[in-house]
Amino acid sequence: MFIFICLFSCRLAGVFGESVSVMEGDSVTLNTHLTEIQRDGLIMWKFGLVLIAKINAKDNKRDFYDERFKDRLQLDQNGSLNITNTRTTDSGFYKVTSSRTEKPLNTFNLTVYARLPVPVISSTSSQNPPPSLSSSASKCLLLCSVVNVSDVTLSWYCLLRILQL
Structure with a gap:
């Protein structure tokens, strides 16, 4: 076998x-x-x-x-x-x-x-933290997108490690 x-x-x-x-x-x-x-x-x-x-x-x-x-x-x-x-x-x-x-x-x-266009990264932040965070914490939302392409995977990295989202 x-x-x-x-x-x-x-x-x-x-x-x-x-x-x-x-x-x-x-x-x-x-x-x-x-x-x-x-x-x-x-x-x-x-x-x-x-x-x-x-x-x-x-x-x-x-x-x-x-x-x-x-x-x-x-x-x-x-x-x-x-x-x-x-x-x-x-x-x-x-x-x-x-x-x-x-x-x-x-x-x-x-x-x-195909070569991808440069991604667009936008951010919004808030000084009103959710109850689970300390009162001095702030929240930042990051959005990454590319236009006019299909079947693309975008990944976020921190210190050369991919983030599990």
């Missing part, structure tokens, strides 16, 4: 690939982990099911196919893919294959997060 679970876990890691996260506008490199490409080797990169880049080691020719990535893709001498000026639409599954093997060399699940 233990061996089955280990094998199943390893297989799932190959299916879902390496998880990579970047902020919108940053560059990211998806590595083949090859030290060199064989002289007659061909390395191909797909985004989903679409071929986006290819390098032919025979003539060191690099081809790029998808207009979504126009002028933003680079392939190094090992076939690793560099995406510059990332966009949220670049999020998804990437697969690199070689003409020398049927199995993918690597798969990646890339997530590109």
